[in-house]
Amino acid sequence: MRWGRPGAGAAGTAPPLPRTDVELREVTHAYGDRTVLTGVSLTLTESRIGVIGANGSGKSTFARLLNGLVVPTAGTVLVDGLDTRTQAREVRRRVGFVFQDPDAQIVHPTVAEDVAFGLTNQGVPAGEIARRVDEVLVAYGLDGHRDHPAHLLSGGQKQLLAIAGVLVMAPQRVVFDEPTTLLDLRNTRRVARVVDGLEQDVVVVTHHLELLAGFDRVLVFEDGRVAADGTPAETVPWYVARCG
Template structure:
């Protein structure tokens, strides 16, 4: 995910424990007097994790907890040992976030400027930023749009730009919050292929259950709790049966 303030010169990133994963310890979250999540304890170390559940179940709040967009009301979330409540800048260097609506994270006028925005805020040197921008433009078929207004791209192109903007910051993990909900079938399949080809670990919140084929683990969130946790073959049929 992106942020605006540049790191202070010479500032050191807090020590992390690479490979420790994302650890949720008795996590709860409330909005006002409404409990959204309660008693969630688990560790995510797998390369591909899916999160499913009905609307209002708490799964989007769960996703936002993983990189500090939301901090728990109770309990703690640790990313490679870094606390999202107190070490959020370091956490967001490690965990990127792709929103359902790409317009929520496209902030600069042109495609190339938007790709450069995140690395600039990380203090990446200009030459390296230029290299990353070119890499992302080429990888996602956006080179012909580099100077075009970003908000005039098609829906599928915007979502690719949003993903590319996160990748330009080189996170180790990426959380996707319903990345295909606003897309047609062709673009849904394209984004699914993009996710499948990523080297980074991913957590994908989705209603499109077909996206989860081949995933290592799928969580079912129900009434603010993780009601099922297992392989897609175990949890997806369980969830579908609950919806009947």
């Protein structure tokens, strides 16, 4: 079953989510005197996009640009024509973001409260919040932990909670920044199955290359630029050879 928008019902019965179109135009980004991305121009329309590269290559900054967590020092990022610099709130309704470390994303004491946080901020009615929270907790196997202290969950459960907190907001695209780096093999596989089953478009930054099998497109970052761009069969072997 693919799990997408709350209330969408079983796979095949709900209308598909609209596709997101993300465009980067000559994007450069620097932290002080350190430039981490230079002249990146891309259009992202595919359903499954992977992002790989060495540590410090710029891939995490690239990921944060996609929903306005970071705005470019120069150039423009557009999501369905919305500028992340001036329309960040609307952009974040369309593009969700899951951090590498779920503790950076968990802000409320209990599991159910944490999932409800974003909906409450949006002013969603209480009854609708309760329904959507219940639905997403069941979808990710967290319904038995709804009143459990969020920070006492296992590492795998915390990552599922972080994902649930994003998915309950019903974005059209979800960006994952190294979602399995802190997980053991069992939970890595569990998160991979979750990502594979999403109705939403996804962008996954990862060092676990096997997660990208079946993806539509993989970008390889090197020294702040896109060094390769193609299918996994084209770019992953290129990257592996480059690392060797």
